[in-house]
């Protein structure tokens with residue numbers, strides 16, 4: 001648990017990757033989800049790692 005929410009990514013802070021929480025703003029959050037190419041509803045515990053985050057931009 002506590003790892004990245006992106007598909008095929010298992011990065012986590014335990015291996016030195018920085019993880020970002022999904023924004024509270026609904027529009028920004030939706031954009032992140034779309035960028036993940038994965039249909040899911042992030043929970044307050046969902047995070048995206050720095051690698052997936054930069055890929056999805």
Ligand SMILES: [Zn+2]
Nearest residue numbers: 004009049052
């Ligand atoms: Zn990731």
